[in-house]
Amino acid sequence: MRESIVIEGLSKYYNGFLALDNLSLKIKENEDVALLGPNGAGKTTTLKLLCGLLRPSSGTAYINGVNVVEERERAISMVGAILETPEFYPFFTPEETLSYLGRLRGMSGQGLKSRIDEVIKLVRLEGWAKVRIGKFSRGMKQRLALAQALLHDPPILILDEPALGLDPRGMIEMREILKKERKEKVVFLSSHLITEVVQVCDKVALIDHGHLLVYDSILRLKRKYRKSLEGVYLKLTEGAI
């Protein structure tokens, strides 16, 4: 089976601090993987490296066989991403923002317009489509972030804490969208919400201090450690801060 994401010996130093240490990971076409780990484990760094927002200190990564470091634009065209807590231009409306991003991704005309309507409806921002984003709450921006990630219907979703800032209803809705999207897309997400991970992903990669501790299916991990995923997480990250 084809590999959608390949991470090969990826390391990243921030001014001498090793944030990611020789990480290697392969995600196949039909897999949905969660990146778990304590704060500062290197989760966001991994996702940023995959999206070409950081340069690796060593190693490389591939998206559908395209080298992210050497052909960033081509690799990223196959990805929809939410990274950190994204902000939007406050002077634009969601429609204008999605129109801008859609055009940059090669969409245009009626196709773009109807897709914008579709994703806005999907994230339940219909009533806010023509309102400037400057007036939006954190949760509404997170919904819009998901809309822009899905806009060009990419085969791969890279999501960094996708439920961050959402209220309980928003979290449930986000989870339902991801459960639907995972049927056709590869989802690679980082999250602290174990319940979200269990429902959306079938595999987890647990990292700590930049090291990969374990990478396996949730089912196998539960069997191996005879614990819930939460229990496995706590056991493997014992003593980590």
Next chain:
Amino acid sequence: MSEFEKLKIVTKYELLKQFRRKRFYGALVLTLLAVILIIALYKGLDIPGKLPALITDSPELFALFVTSASATIPIFAAVFFAGDSIASEFEHKTGYILFPNPVKRSTLVVGKYIACLTVTALIVIFAYVATVIALVGIYQQLPIEVFGSLALALVYANSVLGIAFLYSSLLKGSMGATIATLLTIMLVFSVIEVSLIFANIDPWFMHGYAGDSIASVYGIPFAAAWGGGMPAGMEERSPDPATSFFVMLGYFIVPFILSIWLAKRREML
């Protein structure tokens, strides 16, 4: 899709962003107020009457006085438009949405620059149109040198943009980039220029000196009028417009290329 197509898209939305901001309209209002104030001072204080006899009131003197003074506003506008152009993507985290797109950083920087140049040029042109209206109203004449001065003012504003883009790519915050640009142009360059003058070195290659061609293009013989002894602070400054044009172009090209290089290397930490 070609990078040129993407450049057109980036420029279009960057322009929309600029036109949605209050600072563009604020700059227009300030420019108009500055032109009105300068005209009022010129006439109210009878500036031509206070100058040596060789210099009489003329459309050229009026245009020189008004455009060279009011050109300061567009310079500030250029700094404020460009100061946050790159830095804000990192500072306000909008880069997390913009950068993970199949578009080169260089395309983004050039698109942002074209948008900044357009709005700055609009304000410079607005200042000159206001001056032209006043000229025609007061003197019923329009000296051809006004157009030369306008062209040089646009090149000068462009060079300010280049410097502002450099700092915006280099520094973490928009405010820091804006202040650094202003300090560089108004303090550092001025100190170097004055030092060169004291050392009897012709400062033709300095940014501010080249910018004075905006006024010298009118050909008012200040030095001859004062017989070589200019009043304090008004030393002879008559840079060659053609040389100054290329000097100002250099002050745009070098920082702007550096800005693209820095923006391409900058990481979204």
